[in-house]
Amino acid sequence: MEPQPNTNLSWIIRMAWRDSRKNRSRLLLFTSSIILGIAALVAINSFSNNLKNDIDDQAKSLIGADLSVRGRLPMSDSVHAFFDTLALFKANEVRFASMAYFPVSDGTRLIQIKGLEGDFPFYGEFETVPQSAARDFRNGRKALVDNTLLIQFGADVGDSVKIGKLNFLIAGRLEKAPGEIGLNATIAPTVYIPGKYLEETGLIKKGSRINYTYYYKFESEERTEEVVEKGKKFLKTESLRYETVEGRKENVGEAFSDLTQFLNLVGFVALLLGCVGVASAVHIYIKEKIGTVAVLRCLGVKGTGAFLIYLFQISAMGLFGSIVGAILGSGIQVILPKVLQDFLPLEVSYSISWIAIAEGIFSGFIVSILFALLPLLTVRKISPLRTLRAFFEEDSSSKDLLKWLAFLAIAIFIFGFAYLQIREIKEAFFFTGFIALCFLILTGIGRLIMWLVKKYFPASWSYVWRQGIANLYRPNNQTLILIVSIGLGTALISTLFFTQSLLLDKVELSASENQPNMVLFDIQTPQKDEVEKLVEEFDMPLIQKVPVVNIGVQEINGVTKFENEQDTTSEIDTWVYNREYRVTYRDTLIDSETLEKGNWVGEIESFNDSIFISIDEGFARRMHVKLGDEILFNVQGTPVKTYVSSFRKIDWNRVQTNFLIVFPKGVLEEAPQFHVVVTRVKSDEQSAKFQQALVKSFPNVSSIDLALILKTLDDVLGKVSFVIRFMALFSIVTGILVLIGSVIISKYQRIQESVLLRTLGANRKQVLKINALEYFFLGSLASLSGIILALVGSWALAYFNFDSPFVPDPVPSLIVLAIITGLTVIIGMLNTRGILGKPPLEILRSEV
């Protein structure tokens, strides 16, 4: 053979340019999906990069010191001496939960008290109003009170707050403390007081749950490292934990890597939806180009040449979309710190992240090509014979090896990209598998629908209905492509809805009628009877009276913590030895418990009897403890040998004092302990009055009002769901764009026959009805498929992740179904109106 015709690159580019001239609006449609997907990705990645840089820049103010040391007990004098002599500056903080009383509104609430001594923070500053209060409050009986508390109780700077036995002047409104996230204020609002008044409050008593934190500033980072290295052994022996700036940086980075991974996945899903948009738009675009390609092939263009013309067009539009998306994303990232402010411990700055932009443009360009490849590859196989015969049957595309390679490349890309976002091979694999499964299921549903409609075609129905329904399976149908693209979008959005209601249901379960709604704790043994009397005076029931003892584990089956650490084969983690256990003793099971295994022993008969304890079955599994194992506890200095005799299953959803470990009666009665009383208040008013009386008479006793807890949980969930919804918005908008794109492009598939029907005498209403029916079936079937997928996904999440039954709520499903179907029909109708408003000939001549 002689040399091949000259289809060089410059000619291909020229042809791509010429051919695109009359199609740019259509090409822009698919570009819009890429724009949004890339915008999401760039916004999120820019935000993540800025967050990382800001963590580095503001690391010292995250901890407020070079080193913090904390423990459940005060530091011993020798350790004090060690750090004090080496540090330039020191400060300490005593933290515990207690009730606060605001006289201005007669309100009480459980809060977090922090007694501060020294010049903490050494880096950064408390953000207070007035700002001077950040230092001034240390100079008298003054307090810095969390902003949310002041708002809740209508108090202001200059009013007072009673903590324990003392009244404090509110010196300032606390907006932010170093290293604290905004959400802390919702969960546990804080009041800072000068540490020297702690004793006088009368709240520090034996058995109280107190945390001690010591802050140090050293000459340099090297010095800090040196001190930590030397001090490690003291810290270990006194069970003290420490944190340096570097450590905090890592911890914060790790904590936010979860958040950024979640955000990245959201962005990735938006991008994937964009990819579906690309694939469906290119699929339809290429269908329209078959005639042109056949002519080019007749004129001597090679299959590869024709393929390259359209590949070049799509790549150019993909690149354009990616650049626009990257610019848009860089703008959108300004919003993210505002959306996430309650979850961030620091101010996130705005700066353009060139890395994120480059990554975004590159990813967009690659996905445009990859996802366009499947429909594009068919161009190579278009026969020139189509110029002579319109319905020439092509070779089966399933034999095309390149097509399978394209599938493989897409799978590798999704896996690779997911891995880059998650950094976990297994999870990336599952994610890819899940996406593939969704595609397969949706494709299967699409094919099934076409088969069913064809098989059980309602032949007796009126022409308009038959025509509308037949459009679902006739040549040039949109069924498969719309079921997959709209279905996937719907599945994602519905899963978010279902999962959210799953979480909310779990919470609401606890709030049901006739359940206890107030818990009183930290009751000292001498106060027990008087508190119970107060409860009865308020006509409230004593639902539960529970003694609580704090104990630790010393040995398990004779193995100490040290020996366990040395034994590399041991399955028992060190935390089992380190943690503090709050246990109770009683002779019966309570109604939130069921015996799963072993024998329940409620009481020991004599002091010499073996002591049999019961453990929560899940906790026992995590501890790697079996029935019959021997555990030696340290009950505030006294060793107590016990044997595991039973495992209980506990329903943690009930508002009750549940315990991981329960002792029999007759062992712990004499140990130092505090008591918990569970009761029920009838109204908010009764709750407020009772809490005021309680704080006045027993300032050390704390109460938890469940209504407030539920409100707090609701606030937290509200904030979390806002973030999820906001991020899902990217996916939703991309999904809608895909929907609009697919439906608008599908207009060109139906235009010829709509015009033909008009020519044959069909009136406007009939044509509109036929199209409306087709879009209605497509929209409803696609969204229904997505909802079914989401139901299965949510059930799996409920079963495997939340370990709770999943009862689907029909309302959100119906809302999603109605919205997606409605949108599809409306967009489809808007399209058809354009065709119906003009004479048939004009449309046939102008629509190329």
Next chain:
Amino acid sequence: MSEILKVENLTKQYKSHSGLLTVLDAVNFAIEKGSTFSIVGPSGSGKTTLLGLCAGLDRATSGSVILNDIVLDNLSEDDRAYVRNQYVGFIFQNFQLIPTLTALENVMVPLELRGEKNIKKRSLDLLDKVGLADRDDHYPTQLSGGEQQRVSIARAFSNSPQILFADEPTGNLDEETGQKVENLIFNLNKELGTTLVMVTHDLELAAKTQRIVRIKGGKLVSDQLTESGIASNAIKLKQG
């Protein structure tokens, strides 16, 4: 005179639900360079299939097609595309212009594919010959059927093909426009010395070519010289 196209035992079969369907059955003929040739026959007789096979648009089930001394049978689709670009021109019943290209660009494509120079002037000259020099920047949708067919004729002759295949070239046109298009094809054919192979229903049009083969049920049933064919042969003999 040498042959430009030779068809030997050409058979084309398709698989259908009821078994093998023979569309062309052992067709044989040869066409001389520079001659004009018609394929006629009723609908479904296999004319268009025969044209497609001769032009290298499709592969035969058996038999052979030799175009300008090149055996097409075992060539790949890309090699056949090259043959078409170098030696073949096409005119279709439904014009088959590329809708996104202007009239001028449509004419330029075959030349661009050959990598030739100064193609714009040559293409404009061709458009001038078909009377559309002033419509060069119009898109197909802005042209009438007759104008579109004239552009497609200009395109067909743009690469100076050795053989021109025309599938019902006037089938979509009114009589007057059809007549103009016919004249254009025959004049250009004569002027450029191109071989013309035409599929048509129109026996009057077929009679203007030198030779007519008749296809029925996939078989070649007759192969006759027309009056102009006899006259042309007589001239050749005299010149002999």
